[in-house]
Amino acid sequence: MNPVHADFFAGGAGEERTLKANTDAYARRRIIPRVLRGTGPRDLRTTVCGTDLSMPVLIAPTAFHLLAHPAGETGTAAGAAAAGTAMVVSMAATQPIEQIATAGATLWFQLYPQPDTAFQDALIGRVTKAGVKALVVTVDSPVLGHRRRDLRNGFTDLPDGLACANMDGRDIVMDAALGWPHIDRLRAATGLPLILKGILHPADAALAVEHGADAIIVSNHGGRQLDGAIATLDALPAVLGATGGRIPVLIDGGIRTGTDVLVALALGATAVLVGRPVIRGLAAGGAHGVRETLETLRAQLDHGLALAGAQRPADLTPDLIT
Numbered sequence: 516m517n518p519v520h521a522d523f524f525a526g527g528a529g530e531e532r533t534l535k536a537n538t539d540a541y542a543r544r545r546i547i548p549r550v551l552r553g554t555g556p557r558d559l560r561t562t563v564c565g566t567d568l569s570m571p572v573l574i575a576p577t578a579f580h581l582l583a584h585p586a587g588e589t590g591t592a593a594g595a596a597a598a599g600t601a602m603v604v605s606m607a608a609t610q611p612i613e614q615i616a617t618a619g620a621t622l623w624f625q626l627y628p629q630p631d632t633a634f635q636d637a638l639i640g641r642v643t644k645a646g647v648k649a650l651v652v653t654v655d656s657p658v659l660g661h662r663r664r665d666l667r668n669g670f671t672d673l674p675d676g677l678a679c680a681n682m683d684g685r686d687i688v689m690d691a692a693l694g695w696p697h698i699d700r701l702r703a704a705t706g707l708p709l710i711l712k713g714i715l716h717p718a719d720a721a722l723a724v725e726h727g728a729d730a731i732i733v734s735n736h737g738g739r740q741l742d743g744a745i746a747t748l749d750a751l752p753a754v755l756g757a758t759g760g761r762i763p764v765l766i767d768g769g770i771r772t773g774t775d776v777l778v779a780l781a782l783g784a785t786a787v788l789v790g791r792p793v794i795r796g797l798a799a800g801g802a803h804g805v806r807e808t809l810e811t812l813r814a815q816l817d818h819g820l821a822l823a824g825a826q827r828p829a830d831l832t833p834d835l836i837t
C-alpha cells in the first residue's frame with residue numbers, strides 16, 4: 516500500500532494514546548476459565564437489531580476502501596457475505612451503495628448527521644431502497660480528530676478519480692452544532708433500527724435509550740477523534756449499568772483476536788465490530804483476505820469458548836474476566 520494511505524488507515528489522533536489504550540485494555544484482562552461444562556459443539560450465532568449473524572462480529576464502518584484494494588467496499592462486503600456476518604458501510608465509502616449491495620452481504624449504513632437535511636433524507640431513502648437493514652449514526656465527530664500522520668503526509672483529500680460515492684459530489688460535513696434534536700429527527704425519519712456509534716459516557720448511553728436508539732456502539736472511533744479518551748473496554752461496564760439491558764450494547768476499538776471478542780462479550784457486549792483488521796485483510800487479499808480475517812476471528816473465538824467453558828456467547832459472564 517502507498518505509505519501515506521497506510522498511515523491514514525493505521526493512525527489515530529494526537530499522541531495516539533487512546534489508539535494504544537484500546538488494545539492495551541484487552542491485553543490487561545485475563546480469563547478465569549470454567550471446566551467440565553460440556554462446551555461442544557459451539558454455536559456462535561447472534562441476532563442484533565433483527566440482523567442474523569453467524570458470529571457476534573461485524574465489520575466497522577471505515578472510509579475509502581478503494582485506497583486499500585481495487586475491489587473496494589464491494590470486496591469487503593463479499594468477504595462479509597462469505598463469513599455470514601454484516602458490514603457497516605461508511606458514509607465515506609468510495610463505491611455506490613447499490614454496487615456494494617450486489618455482493619449479497621447484510622449491510623448497515625453509517626451516517627454523519629448532515630446539516631442539509633433534504634440531502635440527508637434523500638440519502639436515507641437511497642440506502643433503504645438499496646436494502647440496508649439499519650442506520651448507524653456516528654455521534655463522536657462534531658469536528659474531525661487531529662491526525663498528525665495525515666497532516667505530516669499532506670493527506671487531506673482522496674486522489675483524483677476517487678470520491679465518496681454516495682455523497683452526490685458533496686463533502687461530508689462534520690457539524691459541531693449537533694445535538695439530541697438531530698437524533699430525534701433521524702428517529703422520526705426512518706423505520707430502520709437506529710444505532711448510535713461513539714458513546715463512552717454512561718449519561719449519554721441513558722439519553723440514547725430515552726431518545727429511542729435501538730442499540731449503541733461503545734466507541735472512541737478507533738482512537739481517531741479525542742486522544743486521551745477512555746479505552747472502550749474500560750468504558751463498557753458503566754455504559755451497561757446505565758442502559759440496564761434495555762438495548763443491545765456493541766463495542767469496537769482494539770479487538771484483534773478471538774479472545775478479545777470473548778472478553779468483550781463476557782463483560783456484557785452483545786457483539787463487537789472490527790475496523791483496521793478488516794482493512795488489512797482487504798489490502799492483503801481483497802474479498803478473500805476479508806473472509807480470512809473474519810474466519811480467523813471466528814476460529815479463535817470458537818476455540819476460546821471451548822477452553823473457557825462456554826458453548827455459546829450467552830454463556831459468557833463477567834466472573835470469567837479479571
Ligand SMILES: Cc1cc2nc3c(=O)[nH]c(=O)nc-3n(C[C@H](O)[C@H](O)[C@H](O)COP(=O)(O)O)c2cc1C
Nearest residue numbers: 524575576577578605653736737768769789790791
Ligand atoms: C481508516 C479508518 C476510517 C474510519 N472511517 C470511519 C467512518 O467513515 N465512519 C465511522 O463512523 N467510523 C470510522 N472509523 C472508525 C471505525 O468505525 C471504528 O470505530 C474503529 O476503527 C474501531 O477500532 P479498530 O480499528 O481498532 O477495530 C474509521 C476507522 C479507521 C481506522
Ligand SMILES: O=C(O)C(=O)c1ccccc1
Nearest residue numbers: 578606607656687736739
Ligand atoms: O471517520 C474517520 O475516521 C475517517 O477517517 C473519515 C475520513 C474522511 C471522511 C469521513 C471519515
